[in-house]
Structures are given as C-alpha cells and as structure tokens.
Amino acid sequence: METSPLKVALLGGGVVGTEVARRLLGRAADFERRVGAPLELTAVAVRDAQRERPGIPAALLTDDVDQAMAGADIVIELMGGIDEPRRAILAALDSGASVVTANKALLAAHYGELMAAADSAAVRLEHEAAVAGAIPIIRPVGDSLAGDEITRVMGIVNGTTNYILDQMDREGWDFDRALTTAQELGFAEADPTADVGGHDAAAKAAILAALAFHTPVSIDDVHVEGIASVTADMIETARAQGFAIKLLAICEKLVSEGRAGVSARVYPALLPREHVLAQVSGAFNAVFVEAEAAGSLMFYGQGAGGAPTASAVLGDVVSVARRKVLGGRGQYEHASTATLPVLPISAITTRYQITLDVFDRPGVLNAVTEVFAAHGVSIELVQQTQLPASEAAERHAKLVVATHSGTDEALAQTVADIAALSVVNDLTSVLRIEGL
Amino acid sequence: METSPLKVALLGGGVVGTEVARRLLGRAADFERRVGAPLELTAVAVRDAQRERPGIPAALLTDDVDQAMAGADIVIELMGGIDEPRRAILAALDSGASVVTANKALLAAHYGELMAAADSAAVRLEHEAAVAGAIPIIRPVGDSLAGDEITRVMGIVNGTTNYILDQMDREGWDFDRALTTAQELGFAEADPTADVGGHDAAAKAAILAALAFHTPVSIDDVHVEGIASVTADMIETARAQGFAIKLLAICEKLVSEGRAGVSARVYPALLPREHVLAQVSGAFNAVFVEAEAAGSLMFYGQGAGGAPTASAVLGDVVSVARRKVLGGRGQYEHASTATLPVLPISAITTRYQITLDVFDRPGVLNAVTEVFAAHGVSIELVQQTQLPASEAAERHAKLVVATHSGTDEALAQTVADIAALSVVNDLTSVLRIEGL
CATH class of the missing domain: 3.30.70.260 (ACT domain)
Incomplete structure (x- = not known):
C-alpha cells in the first residue's frame, strides 16, 4: 500500500471551507487510517490571505489559486461563483488532480463540460455536497441505482423555502413575516432571491436530472416558479383539503406525444399531508426517488450548514483519495482498521x-x-x-x-x-x- | 475503453436470482452502455438444473457451482446458507473475480474473513442488498460518510415484524392474529422464527455496526430480543403515552466506564410517535444514521422482495463492472450516455x-x-x-x-x-x- 502523502489544495475559506480545513488538520490520523495514506493540506486559497482564520495556520493561506493548486493530488473547490471555479477546476483536472466541489451553480451550468474533462483526464470529479448538503444522494442515484431505471426524482432541496412554508403552515403567518423571521434566524439571506425564487432548487434539479437520466440538463432547461406568491389563505385552503404546500424539485422521465424525454421543474405544489415528503419540516431536505425495480426510496437529512456540507465534501475527499491509493481495487474501510470491543x-x-x-x-x-x-x-x-x-x-x-x-x-x-x-x-x- | 465482455456467473435461482438473470438478459444494451462493456451472463447455478425457468435459457442452467464460476469476472452469490456460499465466494475472490452478494447471514458470521480475502485478492466484495433490500445504505455509510464520525445507527430493518407491529397498532389486533395475517399475505414465512425472534435484524445490525464503526462485529455479539412477547395491551399503553412500538436494530459507539466500545442490539422499543422512524409503516424499512458533522440522516425504502433486492444487486454489479473496465478512473454514468430531450x-x-x-x-x-x-x-x-x-x-x-x-x-x-x-x-x- 502506498503511503506517501496525498497533497490536498483547498480553494475557498468560507464557512464550509474553514470547517473542511479544520477537520482535515484536526483529524489527520483518522483520515490517514481511512485512506491508507496521509492527506496533507498544502494550501488554502482565500480572498484575503492576511486575515487570520482560527484553526488554520497562516502559512497555508494564499490568495493565489494557481499557486495553491500547484502539485496537488486533490483539489477541493468551495469558492462559489462560476467563471473562476470553472477555470480552476478545468486546470486541476487537466493537471491530473481529482476534484471535489460543492458548487451547484457551476455544475448546473457546465455539468457536461466538466464531466467530460474529468473523463478525458481519467480522474474523478465528485460533487455530493452540491445537492442536498449532507444527504448522500449523488452516490445512491449515480451508483447504487445504476442497475435500475429511475423514473422520477422529487425533492425538497431548499431549506430556506421549506422553513418559510413550514412556519406559514404551523403558525398561520403570511409570507413576509415568515421570510423576515427566517432572515433574523439566519435561515435566509439578506437577498433571498435565489432561494425564494426557486433558482437554488432549480440548479439542484438540473444536476439530479442529469445524473438520474444520463442526459444533459442545464439550469436553463428547468421550469422555475418560486414561493413569493404563496399566501396564508392558500396554505389554509390546502390544509382544509388534506394538503401541505411544499416547494418541490421534480425530475421525471416521460413520454409525451410519443416522444421520450425528461422534465425538470421547480414549483410550489400541494402534497397530501400523509406523503413522506410532506412530513419534512424546518430546514431539512429530503429526496424521494422512484425506480422501476427498487420502488420508492427516500433520503432525508440536513441540506445546508457548515458541518453537514463539510461532511459531504470530506466523504468525497476520502473516496477520491482511496481511489488514488488503491487504484480502484480494495474495499471500503472495514474491520481491519479499528478494533473497538463490542460491549454487552x-x-x-x-x-x-x-x-x-x-x-x-x-x-x-x-x-x-x-x-x-x-x-x-x-x-x-x-x-x-x-x-x-x-x-x-x-x-x-x-x-x-x-x-x-x-x-x-x-x-x-x-x-x-x-x-x-x-x-x-x-x-x-x-x-x-x-x-x- | 475496454469492450470485451465481462463474464458474469450467477449462483442461485430463487426469486431474487431469477429477477437478476432476467434483467441482465433483457436489458443487455442498457447495462453495456452503463458499464462500457457488455455483461455476459455465462451460467446460472441452481439446485435443480432440469427444471425450466421462464426467461432463462436452459443452456445457462447448471447444478455445478464451480463449473458456473469458471472464468467469471463477476460472481453474484444469491444461494443462501452459509458454508457453501462461503466456500464459493472465497474461491471466486481467489480466482480474481469480484463478488456481489445479498447473503446477510454469511456476512454477519464471516464479515472480517471475507473482506480480508477480497483485499488480499485486490478485488471487490459488494453487499448492498444484504441490508435493507433496495435501500442504498452500505454505500452511504461506507463511502459517503467516510469523512465523518458515525455515532449511532438505528433502523427498522425487518419488514415482517414492522408489518406485524403496524397491524397491531392500527387494528388493535393481538400478536397471533397479526402474525397469521402476515403469513396469509406472504409477508411472513411459515416458520417465522428468524424474523419474529429478531435474528434477521440482528444479522443486519452486525453488518451495519462493522461498517459504521470499522470494527469486527459478528451476529453472536448482537443482543437480541424478538417481538413475540409484545401484546395488544402494551401497544395500547404505548399509544396512550405518545409512543409506537418498533423493532429496532441499534448500533452505537459509546464510552462505558471509561472504555470506548460499540454496542449492537435488537429489541422492540418505544419510539415517540413523531420520530421519523415511527412513521415507517407496513413492510417498509428505514435506517436512521447520526454522524458528528452530518447530523441526522434517514434512508427509507423497500427492505425485501425480488425486484427491490435485484435492484440493489444489479447496482453492485454495475459498480464492480465499471471498476473492472475503468480501473478506478472515470465517472458515474453521465451526460454522455444518453441524449433525451428536455421537454417543456x-x-x-x-x-x-x-x-x-x-x-x-x-x-x-x-x-x-x-x-x-x-x-x-x-x-x-x-x-x-x-x-x-x-x-x-x-x-x-x-x-x-x-x-x-x-x-x-x-x-x-x-x-x-x-x-x-x-x-x-x-x-x-x-x-x-x-x-x-
């Protein structure tokens, strides 16, 4: 087994980036045991390299993305934006590095191009954190269901809007009051357009549709309606008839007028209150998948936040690192790496x-x-x-x-x-x- | 990209085996596109090779397990039992074949030995179907959460007992009536001991604990209590206090008297009715995972049945086949393999x-x-x-x-x-x- 360290470059020093850096540094022994080689964080590219980041040595900070990536085996992209991360990821893939990203906007715009670049460089581009935060959904849809036919994916993939609709439903609040409260509690941004308008959910729908149906889908292909027009009265009418209103991202394979195709769409919809998705409350996310043989599956968890997103990013990092060490052979981490006693x-x-x-x-x-x-x-x-x-x-x-x-x-x-x-x-x- | 066919040997011709064979044969073009090479089903080892199996050519049937496995790149083990599948899997791994199995009893007894054999042969041993049927849980726990610390896994992993408890709760039936009805409907075996006594759930708990905590756990380490002693009165008392009774498989990492260890146990327990697991009804399964960074996650779906289990088996088959073709490089199947139009x-x-x-x-x-x-x-x-x-x-x-x-x-x-x-x-x- 190879034991020379894998060099990891981190691009981005926001909430998720800082959490990822701290865990890589603080749990180095765990990661080494799981991967089979040390993961060495060699650089963290940030906007303002002079500013101190608690838990990250100043020597690792740089504001030069290319310098940070030089010689890296694995590049973690958490910069946000589209043009600069696209350039950086293409350069990283081209240099033979595997890439892990949580950048849904970038993937929703350039999924095909980025995947093709990873393929032709024969490296991995992982993106579990880009859809539904900590919930493992990319790997189940792309890998576990690879022997089945997915017919429909329906998810609550935006925690901000789910929190707002949930508060309107529980408290009888109108939209403005629920939004203001969400902003005060930090569940909604000062400019809530991306969430409330459905655009964040649309980016995730594009990625899920591309993955589930193996066909190029960009955010521009997604029909989007937001929740700003949902009123307290609509929620009350829905409840009286046994429904809850949820902002749904729906990806579907269908035949229309004899033509097979896919649909990707986001809109507030009525869901029967006893539906498993209707019971997803607060800032939680859930994705409901229907497949021909597997039937109905649901994946549920925290869709955002520093620690949950870092969990998904680091799962991807371990996955690509193991592949680099094992060359595609070998197992998940298993019995051989720890020997805790089984307690009575x-x-x-x-x-x-x-x-x-x-x-x-x-x-x-x-x-x-x-x-x-x-x-x-x-x-x-x-x-x-x-x-x-x-x-x-x-x-x-x-x-x-x-x-x-x-x-x-x-x-x-x-x-x-x-x-x-x-x-x-x-x-x-x-x-x-x-x-x- | 390699295009010579991958030879697949199937051991076992029961409900799941037949479904797997039919799908491999009937959807050969789909599998070839997803894997990058044809999957050629070369033999199906069954107990009675003379008996016709609709959808499987008689020429593929054999009652000789070793003959079926000869020259195979991938061996699918769906025989059931322990000694004979253990021998067959060890032989297959030793010959360099990757193995896919749904055999929870075997894994719960010999997890460490089998994984070590796969490791030393540098091939994969996949077993997504062994726990919770169609629900992707092995891959999320073993791979997606590999960068996190799992602290607890709590699941409803036996559909028969969940159906029985659910009917007792809904209909007020006593245990015997619910069991008899489950048997009449085919949800319970004529000899229900393995399900009702909690032993089936215990095997799954052992596998989940070994995977989640990277430590050897066998079924003999699992504390097991079944549901035969649950009465209608207990369910009524539970309900009056806001609880449902569920048979839970619990795997936990804990410190007891200063000693770190793991616990794996199965027993009927009281769950608050508003807990997500309490809402899992009928023959469905669900697994609730708590991890340090990811927080609470839940995976939900059908835990048994021919088609759902076949879905999990075939997901594993595609996964190991892709690794054989790509040698650990390359991506999930993505945009390049299909070009369905996006419909308005x-x-x-x-x-x-x-x-x-x-x-x-x-x-x-x-x-x-x-x-x-x-x-x-x-x-x-x-x-x-x-x-x-x-x-x-x-x-x-x-x-x-x-x-x-x-x-x-x-x-x-x-x-x-x-x-x-x-x-x-x-x-x-x-x-x-x-x-x-």
Whole structure:
C-alpha cells in the first residue's frame, strides 16, 4: 500500500471551507487510517490571505489559486461563483488532480463540460455536497441505482423555502413575516432571491436530472416558479383539503406525444399531508426517488450548514483519495482498521418503561419508587390506573413507570427487584425507550 | 475503453436470482452502455438444473457451482446458507473475480474473513442488498460518510415484524392474529422464527455496526430480543403515552466506564410517535444514521422482495463492472450516455388546484365547468363557499376546483379561459398537485 502523502489544495475559506480545513488538520490520523495514506493540506486559497482564520495556520493561506493548486493530488473547490471555479477546476483536472466541489451553480451550468474533462483526464470529479448538503444522494442515484431505471426524482432541496412554508403552515403567518423571521434566524439571506425564487432548487434539479437520466440538463432547461406568491389563505385552503404546500424539485422521465424525454421543474405544489415528503419540516431536505425495480426510496437529512456540507465534501475527499491509493481495487474501510470491543447490553445507557399489575394498597407506589432510588435510577413519569374490580377479593391497579436514562444493568436489576416485591402481582411488560 | 465482455456467473435461482438473470438478459444494451462493456451472463447455478425457468435459457442452467464460476469476472452469490456460499465466494475472490452478494447471514458470521480475502485478492466484495433490500445504505455509510464520525445507527430493518407491529397498532389486533395475517399475505414465512425472534435484524445490525464503526462485529455479539412477547395491551399503553412500538436494530459507539466500545442490539422499543422512524409503516424499512458533522440522516425504502433486492444487486454489479473496465478512473454514468430531450413544462402531466373568487350568481358553477370540459380536463372535486358579505352590492363565493390529471398545457389554457370569464372576479391561486 502506498503511503506517501496525498497533497490536498483547498480553494475557498468560507464557512464550509474553514470547517473542511479544520477537520482535515484536526483529524489527520483518522483520515490517514481511512485512506491508507496521509492527506496533507498544502494550501488554502482565500480572498484575503492576511486575515487570520482560527484553526488554520497562516502559512497555508494564499490568495493565489494557481499557486495553491500547484502539485496537488486533490483539489477541493468551495469558492462559489462560476467563471473562476470553472477555470480552476478545468486546470486541476487537466493537471491530473481529482476534484471535489460543492458548487451547484457551476455544475448546473457546465455539468457536461466538466464531466467530460474529468473523463478525458481519467480522474474523478465528485460533487455530493452540491445537492442536498449532507444527504448522500449523488452516490445512491449515480451508483447504487445504476442497475435500475429511475423514473422520477422529487425533492425538497431548499431549506430556506421549506422553513418559510413550514412556519406559514404551523403558525398561520403570511409570507413576509415568515421570510423576515427566517432572515433574523439566519435561515435566509439578506437577498433571498435565489432561494425564494426557486433558482437554488432549480440548479439542484438540473444536476439530479442529469445524473438520474444520463442526459444533459442545464439550469436553463428547468421550469422555475418560486414561493413569493404563496399566501396564508392558500396554505389554509390546502390544509382544509388534506394538503401541505411544499416547494418541490421534480425530475421525471416521460413520454409525451410519443416522444421520450425528461422534465425538470421547480414549483410550489400541494402534497397530501400523509406523503413522506410532506412530513419534512424546518430546514431539512429530503429526496424521494422512484425506480422501476427498487420502488420508492427516500433520503432525508440536513441540506445546508457548515458541518453537514463539510461532511459531504470530506466523504468525497476520502473516496477520491482511496481511489488514488488503491487504484480502484480494495474495499471500503472495514474491520481491519479499528478494533473497538463490542460491549454487552448491560453497559449501554437507555431508558425503561415498566408496566406493573400491583395490589391496590396504600404505600404501593412508595415501595416501588424506593427500589428505583436504591439502584440510582431516576423516574421521569409514573401513572397509576385502578383496574376494574374482579371476583378477586383485592383490587388491582396498573402502574406505568418511565425512567430517565441509566445503564441497562441498573435498569435490569431494578426490574428484577421490583418483580420480587410482595405488592407486585405481575410484571406486565418492560420496554426500552429510544429516540428521545 | 475496454469492450470485451465481462463474464458474469450467477449462483442461485430463487426469486431474487431469477429477477437478476432476467434483467441482465433483457436489458443487455442498457447495462453495456452503463458499464462500457457488455455483461455476459455465462451460467446460472441452481439446485435443480432440469427444471425450466421462464426467461432463462436452459443452456445457462447448471447444478455445478464451480463449473458456473469458471472464468467469471463477476460472481453474484444469491444461494443462501452459509458454508457453501462461503466456500464459493472465497474461491471466486481467489480466482480474481469480484463478488456481489445479498447473503446477510454469511456476512454477519464471516464479515472480517471475507473482506480480508477480497483485499488480499485486490478485488471487490459488494453487499448492498444484504441490508435493507433496495435501500442504498452500505454505500452511504461506507463511502459517503467516510469523512465523518458515525455515532449511532438505528433502523427498522425487518419488514415482517414492522408489518406485524403496524397491524397491531392500527387494528388493535393481538400478536397471533397479526402474525397469521402476515403469513396469509406472504409477508411472513411459515416458520417465522428468524424474523419474529429478531435474528434477521440482528444479522443486519452486525453488518451495519462493522461498517459504521470499522470494527469486527459478528451476529453472536448482537443482543437480541424478538417481538413475540409484545401484546395488544402494551401497544395500547404505548399509544396512550405518545409512543409506537418498533423493532429496532441499534448500533452505537459509546464510552462505558471509561472504555470506548460499540454496542449492537435488537429489541422492540418505544419510539415517540413523531420520530421519523415511527412513521415507517407496513413492510417498509428505514435506517436512521447520526454522524458528528452530518447530523441526522434517514434512508427509507423497500427492505425485501425480488425486484427491490435485484435492484440493489444489479447496482453492485454495475459498480464492480465499471471498476473492472475503468480501473478506478472515470465517472458515474453521465451526460454522455444518453441524449433525451428536455421537454417543456407544457408537455408534462399534472393536476391543478384552482381557487377562484366568483360572483355568487346562478349558473356560475356551470360556466366554470364548461371551460374545463371544452379543454378536455376532467374535474375531481369542486367546493363552493359563500364569502362574507361586504359593502359591495353583490355577494362573492370562493370556488376551489381540483382536476384529474392533464397536460400542463391544457390546464394552463383552461386557467387562462376561466380567468377571462365575466363571472370570475379574481383568480386567487393556481397550484399543481403532486404525490397522489
């Protein structure tokens, strides 16, 4: 296995770029283990190289993009814009470097050209972060479903508009109030046109359509309608009929008048409230994919933000780095790279819900809670219900106890001791509580 | 680009195997375009080679596994069992073939050994179909999140038990009735032990834990509790407190008493009803992943069945085949392989919801519906509500019309003509309806 370092050049020092640099520098040993060779961050090209960036050594900062890329094995492009990153990426590919980008505007405008350049240089151009942030969607659509026929992709791919529509739906706000709040909370830009007008979603729709249907689709091919015309009244009417209004990016393969083709479009639409996409709220993104054999799939997660986007960028970096090291052979990182012990169930931390059939006597609750206290298990909720009288001389009650978290061992011992109490007729059920 | 065919041997002629064979044979041109070389199915090893299999030429059938694998570039293992597929896969890897398998039992028992064998042979061993059927989860966890730290994986990975628990929750049935119904509908086996006892989920938990935490985890390390003890009363109690009961497979990285380790476990647990996983119903699967930078992600889809599993298998086949052709270079299939036209919005088929402010006169509804009829657009629903009287001399009504599907062109023209009607005061809103 090759062990000489792979040189990584980073273009762009914004929120995502800074996060990527910090992780590459701070977790160098992890990355080396996963890739099979060290990843050496050799330069960070930024607009203002004099300004300090916490966590990034000043010696790495430069304002010269070409100098930053010189000799790089992997170039990460997070500059934003179109013309300058296009030039830089083409130069990087031409020099034999693999490229990772999160630049959706660039890809939506020049997808075919950039992919062809990567192909003819026989290197990779990865772009998982360009669509739906941290959600792995490019790899599933391009790779996992490569043996299937995708018929339709329908997604909520813009968190700003989803947050606005969600607040209008939940709070009854009108569009202006929801937008202003989103701006105050940092979910919307001062100039919200790209989001609100649907143009950000349209760029992502173009990339998804090109990838899903293997056909050139640019942002200019996408029909776009934004959400500025959605009123509180429209949302109320939608709700009354069982719908939610969502800004959808839809890519579809279809036959129209005997002619096969694809459609890529973005508009606010009515979705049945029970549809999985209708339940995607706040700034989350989700992409719903329909394929001939696979049926319906959905991918859900955070669509924006520094850390989530950095996660997608670094996944791509590891992927291209592994290919450089292994030359296309070998496996995902697997059992050989770490040897953590597998801990027994007694060691995990969880919460219990215990249901008891107890004799309805004074002091029962106290006898039960005493056992919890003795094991150091804190109770979150107790609910006691008298059970219907039966022929039995003594009345029974049903006791439901939910605990705060504790080790499974302590919880299990508590349960054993409670079952042995004379006031307990039957331990009806024990279930763990997850997802809280 | 290499164009000599890649020889594919298929081991196993069950539901998934037959579906895979039919697709490889029936869509040969598609696969060739996606891979860059023809995929030639050279043999199908089955138990009873004499029996006819519709869609598979008799000449391909053999009952000799080694003969089937001889000279293969790619071996697809769908035999089931452990000892014989283990032997076959090790032999295939040793001969330099890449292997695709859906065999979760085998992987859960021998993950480390098989991956090490693939590594030392410098070929790939892919297994997307072994966990959660058609849902791409192996690739996202192993590849897309390779630059992140996964902290927890929590999934509903067994459709049979999810169907049973779902029916108990919805219908109030007891466990036995739900199981019997699942068996009658083919969602549960005659011997349901592997599903109901949690063992199938445990095998998947072992694979997910090994992949997510890069550490050897076998099915024997997984703590397993099944759902046979879940009663209608437990489900009712859960519901009363805002929970659903789901059989969860949980893989977690944790520190217990200062010792870092992993936990893999399967048990029925209480989940808040608003948790995304609680909303996964019927035979669907979903896997919820938490990673340090990416945050929460969810992957959702069909976890079993011939076509969905075949989709995952064939995705792996295309992936390993591309690597053989391209040697680790090159891109996903992209714009260059197809050139479908991008159709205008007017050509797509959709449904409209139109909201009108009309004058409240006799014959208004008729005037409106006449326009729809003239354009051949069929109406699904009309709702008329009288608006509160204003100072205006004439009362108004609100009319909501939802259409059946039509071309966007016909719908747009209908809207234009309706807006021009003298009885229409205002066209309040036009929205498309999706997801029905």
